Amino acid sequence: MSLFEKLKRILKKSNDSAIEDVEEFLIENNFGVEFTDRFISELSKNRRADPQKLLENKIREILANNDNSLHFSHNPSVILFVGTNGSGKTTTIAKVANLLKNQGKKVMLVAGDTFRAAAAEQLSKWANVLNIPIVKQKMGSDPGAVVFDGLESAVHKKMDVVLIDSAGRVETKKNLLMELSKIERIIEKKVGHTPDETLLIIDAYTGQNGLSQIEMFSGTVKITGIVLTKLDGSSSGGIVIPIVEKYRVPIKFIGVGENINDIEPFDAENYIRMLM
Ligand SMILES: Nc1nc2c(ncn2[C@@H]2O[C@H](COP(=O)(O)OP(=O)(O)O)[C@@H](O)[C@H]2O)c(=O)[nH]1
Ligand SMILES: [Mg+2]
Known part of the structure; x- marks a missing residue:
């Protein structure tokens, strides 16, 4: 099962304990406390948002400036x-x-x-x-x-x-x-x-x-x-x-x-x- 599938399953419960479960889930999967806190607070404020979309966009924001190219300019x-x-x-x-x-x-x-x-x-x-x-x-x-x-x-x-x-x-x-x-x-x-x-x-x-x-x-x-x-x-x-x-x-x-x-x-x- 993919990460998002697991997440969706947790969110289906749609009660307050679901939010806690999502929090635990993200921490366990190494997303880090800062990211998890921010995501959870947005999710709590915005209960009707699609959690998957919300998570995707949060991840996108962070990775927007990731420079994946190698820089080299010498000989050698x-x-x-x-x-x-x-x-x-x-x-x-x-x-x-x-x-x-x-x-x-x-x-x-x-x-x-x-x-x-x-x-x-x-x-x-x-x-x-x-x-x-x-x-x-x-x-x-x-x-x-x-x-x-x-x-x-x-x-x-x-x-x-x-x-x-x-x-x-x-x-x-x-x-x-x-x-x-x-x-x-x-x-x-x-x-x-x-x-x-x-x-x-x-x-x-x-x-x-x-x-x-x-x-x-x-x-x-x-x-x-x-x-x-x-x-x-x-x-x-x-x-x-x-x-x-x-x-x-x-x-x-x-x-x-x-x-x-x-x-x-x-x-x-x-x-x-x-x-x-
Ligand atoms: N599945 C998988 N195995 C990898 C990957 N990169 C390295 N390995 C394996 O991890 C083991 C250790 O890799 P090695 O290059 O010798 O690590 P080093 O000790 O840091 O030089 C080897 O068996 C590699 O084949 C990867 O991206 N995926
Ligand atoms: Mg080696």
């Missing part, structure tokens, strides 16, 4: 991918690399997750499939050094865009954040500018935890956009609302599966359709 441009383990960083890099390659861009991958043995292999596999260059080193090497080498090679080979993978877990959260801040500094030193985009990858299933991830990462690196993955599953996707409304970070893409083409630019109307 750099996109850094950050996020917790398993959120979908490596898979998303492959998907974005494919999109950019299909736009005629020369794309290079850099295996900046040197913490897990499988990480560089996984990225190499994608580089092979896409037939694009990759720079990597053996597990345990300094990610800063891999990034340095990668950018050197990218400049030499006149690449258009460099996509940098990073670890989602090192020994401690503090080390992870220090590592990312070092990677950011190395990028700036090597190519003369901070990353054109730093994308935080969030698994839609993590719910409220996704918001803590925004807070944690943006305390250290400048997050310019979010990719929300695994929206092909049963996640309600309500988390989109607080991400855009409260944290004011644009959602660039959504991940809708494990394959290379399972990515879509985030679009408000498609999102509303998905909820329905």
